[in-house]
Amino acid sequence: MSGPNPPVAMTIAGSDSGGGAGIQADLKTFASHGVFGTSVITALTAQNTVGVRGISAVAPDFVAAQLDAVLDDLPVAAVKTGMLATPETVALVARYAPRLPALVVDPVLVASSGDRLFTADAERAYLELLFPHAAVVTPNLREASVLLGRDVLDADDAVKAAADLAAYGPRCVVVKGGHLRGSAEAVDAVWHDGQVTLLSAPWIDTANNHGTGCTFAAATAALLAGGSSLPDALSGAKSYVHSALVRSADWTLGSGHGPLAWGL
Numbered sequence: 001m002s003g004p005n006p007p008v009a010m011t012i013a014g015s016d017s018g019g020g021a022g023i024q025a026d027l028k029t030f031a032s033h034g035v036f037g038t039s040v041i042t043a044l045t046a047q048n049t050v051g052v053r054g055i056s057a058v059a060p061d062f063v064a065a066q067l068d069a070v071l072d073d074l075p076v077a078a079v080k081t082g083m084l085a086t087p088e089t090v091a092l093v094a095r096y097a098p099r100l101p102a103l104v105v106d107p108v109l110v111a112s113s114g115d116r117l118f119t120a121d122a123e124r125a126y127l128e129l130l131f132p133h134a135a136v137v138t139p140n141l142r143e144a145s146v147l148l149g150r151d152v153l154d155a156d157d158a159v160k161a162a163a164d165l166a167a168y169g170p171r172c173v174v175v176k177g178g179h180l181r182g183s184a185e186a187v188d189a190v191w192h193d194g195q196v197t198l199l200s201a202p203w204i205d206t207a208n209n210h211g212t213g214c215t216f217a218a219a220t221a222a223l224l225a226g227g228s229s230l231p232d233a234l235s236g237a238k239s240y241v242h243s244a245l246v247r248s249a250d251w252t253l254g255s256g257h258g259p260l261a262w263g264l
């Protein structure tokens, strides 16, 4: 006898040929949470732990075909967006938003290697078209800076940025502090229902941080698909990333920023 159906989640993101981020990180994270993962691929990247060598965006019509194929057939309970690659694809996903439950938007604009993953001038499409539909948006410090057009450099800036991004309509904003060095804690600023709180975990000293943001957003979507409340999903995702970072801290896969472990 088989058990009950697993919850189903969807990732709408880019492929990372190096396996550390994007679709590959999302599916590992869904599976680690006992969630069945579906995937709508928006772009291929030729990428490794060192950097991004090339990007080939999928035509928006074919992104739509993938969305239709999955949504017409499978009971998707939560959705995560990662690299959307072009403003046209952001607009497309926004048009599908009424069919996308528990929408976690990770506004991937720049890889941790510093390579841009989005065409210029995409900020407005994110802010005006997609953010109003999101249950939660999860920019890192650099993405918050690009979106707001000002420096977001420290914890105080992150708190202000979370409140300012909330004005665009998402139910919750997490400004992730994974690139804030020099502190014993990795602190993220969370705006939810008009209140700002901090999400904190011990800082792990490791170069293997390629895919932390994808993993955090995918874990949040997996936990939402399983029925967690938003605050529980965010704290569960934070501890999942922390424990993955601990287990892969000393790996030497690749000569750049290596990937994270997976599994619970």
Ligand SMILES: Nc1ncnc2c1ncn2[C@@H]1O[C@H](COP(=O)(O)OP(=O)(O)O)[C@@H](O)[C@H]1O
Pocket (backbone or CB within 6 Å): 112, 139, 140, 141, 176, 177, 178, 179, 186, 187, 188, 201, 202, 203, 204, 205, 206, 209, 211, 212, 213, 214, 216, 238, 241, 242, 245
């Ligand atoms: N070295 C680290 N130690 C502990 N937590 C980290 C570390 N690096 C990132 N995180 C956490 O991982 C999550 C993803 O953050 P971040 O790395 O800023 O995202 P991104 O990959 O989008 O740049 C956040 O919760 C952040 O605090």
Ligand SMILES: Cc1ncc(COP(=O)(O)O)c(N)n1
Pocket (backbone or CB within 6 Å): 013, 014, 015, 016, 021, 022, 023, 045, 047, 082, 083, 108, 110, 111, 112, 113, 117, 209, 210, 211, 212, 213, 214
């Ligand atoms: C296809 C793809 N999607 C997302 C990221 C961002 O991940 P990170 O910020 O950890 O480099 C990436 N590098 N590649």
